Amino acid sequence: MMATLPPSPFDSARRNRRTLLMTVVVGLAMLALGFASVPLYRIFCEQTGFGxxxxxxxxxxxxxxxxxxxxxxxxxxxxxxxxxxxxxxxxxxxxxxxxxxxxxxxxxxxxxxxxxxxxxxxxxxxxxxxxxxxxxxxxxxxxxxxxxxxxxxxxxxxxxxxxxxxxxxxxxxxxxxxxxxxxxxxxxxxxx
The missing domain is CATH 2.60.370.10 (Ctag/Cox11)
Known part of the structure; x- marks a missing residue:
């Protein structure tokens, strides 16, 4: 029978860094989309006649x-x-x-x-x-x-x-x- 090792503090730190990095990337993407939404919406409306x-x-x-x-x-x-x-x-x-x-x-x-x-x-x-x-x-x-x-x-x-x-x-x-x-x-x- 094989014994399981307790999680290494290095594994936990790596997962935390990865989660933080993904959160920052998603946050920046949402911020960029927020700034781009007005001109993109205007272009969409002009091309489709929406509204x-x-x-x-x-x-x-x-x-x-x-x-x-x-x-x-x-x-x-x-x-x-x-x-x-x-x-x-x-x-x-x-x-x-x-x-x-x-x-x-x-x-x-x-x-x-x-x-x-x-x-x-x-x-x-x-x-x-x-x-x-x-x-x-x-x-x-x-x-x-x-x-x-x-x-x-x-x-x-x-x-x-x-x-x-x-x-x-x-x-x-x-x-x-x-x-x-x-x-x-x-x-x-x-x-x-």
Whole structure:
């Protein structure tokens, strides 16, 4: 019969070091994932249209029009409470051919007596249509600064991807709403 030896203190120390090392690696991996989650989520939403996020398209993209397939596009505009802008679409709806390039104009006016910088967030409803709503140019890609009383016309160039016609989740889609909300951007204040 063979006698079992008591565990060596060296074996226990080695296991403790290995456990500590694995815990640190897992902790660092979770920290890295936490920092990467926001940009990864944004990329995921842009690619899939998840949550009504639209796609960004290149200006030189060539899309074949789906003649005879018309959708109604409704435009919605909002400003965050306390933002001193008036903001609205020039035309609240458009009837568009699927695949054709279109342009919508939004008008913003600074109603305050000081310059105000804003940025727009956007979404599309129904949310499953977001993956097929492609923006070529949009004021939402950059911050907008308006001087006191200044009014600007801001274009959105877009098209509806013809793939929407073969998507089972969008087979009954007749109207798509593109909604924008402007938020103030806090400017870096220089000390007086």
């Amino acid at each position: 009504g996020t639209t796609r960004r398209a290149s200006a030189d993209v060539q899309v074949k029009e789906a003649t005879g397939h018309i959708l109604s596009i409704r435009f919605d505009s909002n400003v965050q409470p306390g933002m001193p802008w008036k903001f609205h679409p020039e035309h609240p709806t458009q009837s568009v051919t699927v695949g054709a390039r279109n342009m919508a104009i939004f008008v913003a006016k600074n109603m305050s007596d000081k310059p105000v910088t804003g940025t727009a967030s956007f979404n599309v409803t129904p949310t499953q249509a977001g993956a097929f709503f492609a923006k070529i140019e949009c004021f939402c890609f950059t911050q907008q600064t308006l001087k006191p009383g200044e009014e600007v016309r801001m274009p959105v160039l877009y098209y509806i991807d013809p793939k929407i016609l073969s998507d089972p989740d969008n087979k009954d889609t007749q109207e798509i709403t593109l909604s924008y909300t402007f938020y103030p951007v806090e400017q870096d204040r220089k000390p007086s």
